[in-house]
Amino acid sequence: MKLADKVAIITGGGRGIGQAAAMEFVREGAAVIISDIAEHDEVNDTLSQIEVLGGKGMFVQTDVGDEPQVISLVNHTVETYGKVDILINCAGASDPAMLTNMTLDKWFKVINSHLTGSFLCTREVARHMKGQNHGTIIFVSSIAGSEGTIGQCNYGAAKGGMLGLMKSCAKELARYDINVNAVCPGVVKTTMTETIRGDEKFREATLNRILMGKFGTVETIAPMFRYLASDEGHYIHGQVINIDGGMFGL
Numbered sequence: 001m002k003l004a005d006k007v008a009i010i011t012g013g014g015r016g017i018g019q020a021a022a023m024e025f026v027r028e029g030a031a032v033i034i035s036d037i038a039e040h041d042e043v044n045d046t047l048s049q050i051e052v053l054g055g056k057g058m059f060v061q062t063d064v065g066d067e068p069q070v071i072s073l074v075n076h077t078v079e080t081y082g083k084v085d086i087l088i089n090c091a092g093a094s095d096p097a098m099l100t101n102m103t104l105d106k107w108f109k110v111i112n113s114h115l116t117g118s119f120l121c122t123r124e125v126a127r128h129m130k131g132q133n134h135g136t137i138i139f140v141s142s143i144a145g146s147e148g149t150i151g152q153c154n155y156g157a158a159k160g161g162m163l164g165l166m167k168s169c170a171k172e173l174a175r176y177d178i179n180v181n182a183v184c185p186g187v188v189k190t191t192m193t194e195t196i197r198g199d200e201k202f203r204e205a206t207l208n209r210i211l212m213g214k215f216g217t218v219e220t221i222a223p224m225f226r227y228l229a230s231d232e233g234h235y236i237h238g239q240v241i242n243i244d245g246g247m248f249g250l
């Protein structure tokens with residue numbers, strides 16, 4: 001097992017990409033702390049599956065944009081498992097509107113959940129990881145962070161901000177043997193993209209941009225987290241890794 005005895009916090013682990021990451025990690029022997037703003041039905045399914053696999057895991061309800069809740073999430077993890085080895089910053093919401101209709105509420109909802117949430121979680125786990133002199137931090141950004149996206153300037157800004165945050169953290173944390181990277185999915189079949197994929201015109205236009213001609217699945221993304229968190233992937237540092245079936249920059 002590649003992650004035996006490791007302890008991983010996965011924000012937004014209640015469903016979708018974060019949930020797939022949690023299962024991937026448990027199969028490799030890690031204890032997982034699934035944190036999410038909501039206790040979706042999938043959370044309980046995940047906890048049951050972890051039990052069936054004989055793995056360790058718990059759910060901690062957390063709004064990653066809320067400083068006291070994030071501090072409590074990390075403290076609770078360290079109190080329960082004695083350490084934290086891996087953080088996956090996967091939580092985040094979308095709230096689309098064209099630029100001229102974008103309200104401050106929509107702006108801050110998306111910026112807080114992705115960008116402020118990643119900052120707070122990274123800062124708190126880094127305080128522990130520095131003492132351990134080892135760790136892995138992964139930001140789940142998006143190709144929208146590099147190329148922007150129509151109708152979601154809040155999301156494009158948040159995801160672009162996460163790339164700058166990742167690079168800055170990579171520069172600060174390398175000396176503590178903490179590898180820090182960003183994984184950028186293209187369009188993956190999850191709840192977040194249901195509306196986009198359900199709209200025939202948008203669906204066709206998007207599929208035409210993907211060289212492989214198909215959307216990603218959570219299983220196409222989660223193994224990269226496992227690799228980056230394992231000893232084999234530890235020397236990968238400060239990178240932006242696009243997983244999009246051939247979409248960005250082609």
Ligand SMILES: NC(=O)c1ccc[n+]([C@@H]2O[C@H](COP(=O)([O-])OP(=O)(O)OC[C@H]3O[C@@H](n4cnc5c(N)ncnc54)[C@H](O)[C@@H]3O)[C@@H](O)[C@H]2O)c1
Pocket residue numbers: 011012013014015016017018035036037038040062063064065089090091092093112113114117140141142143184185186187188189190191192193
């Ligand atoms: N699905 C895609 O095509 C795609 C593409 C690029 C990037 N991403 C990113 O991948 C990550 C996971 O997305 P997904 O597709 O699995 O979406 P999802 O909506 O299924 O999962 C996101 C999870 O984050 C949680 N969340 C939202 N706001 C939160 C907050 N403030 N605090 C804690 N949890 C919060 C939600 O409850 C949900 O469980 C997101 O950061 C998303 O931006 C997704």
